Amino acid sequence: MDINESNANDRLEKLGSSDFEIADGQPNIKGWDVKDTNGNYLGEVEELIFDKESRKVRYLVVDLDDNELDIEEKVVLVPIGLATLHEADDDVILGDLTATRLNLLPAYEKEEITVQFESKIRNTFTGLAAALAAGADTYQSHPEGFYDHEHFNEKQFYANRRKLD
Secondary structure, three states: OOHHHHOOOOOEEEHHHOOOOOOOOOOOOOOOEEEOOOOOEEEEEEEEEEEOOOOEEEEEEEEOOOOOOOOOOOEEEEEHHHOEEOOOOOEEEOOOOOHHHHHHOOOOOOOOOOHHHHHHHHHHHHOHHHHHHHOHHHOOOOOOOHHHOHHHOHHHHHOOOOOOO
16 A cells, blocks of 8 residues: 555655655755664664655654664654753754553554554554544644654754754
8 A cells, every 4th residue: 555545634744755855054864763762772763754845754663673672673653842862972862752652553564554543653652542632643744733743843853953054
């Protein structure tokens, strides 16, 4: 299933397979280590998923293979607002994400990002009760303001790092 067929709003695309590039002055984080705040290796950034309409990165594709914690080895999507760049090292830090939360994330099957899949990711962090109350499993498209949530705030992601010269 192609990402554009499965994504009802046809907004998301892998950066590597698009004509878009990382913004000038920002590092290309593909291949960087992903760690928790204690320095435990969690995985590696495999790809970035961006929103074609807003031209903003929405998710990091993280491969959790060979992690130092008891996390299922799989590939997951992590909303960009839940990660930050280390201030000096070429590492991505997942601050508030515990091994339990990472285990709860659905496995990312290449090219399959539906509104329901994104809702499952968000529900992992916001709680199932809120999702059920909002009818998240019945969305055919995202509710207005879906990407306005702090989980998609890329300013948090770059907060520790200055732009490259």
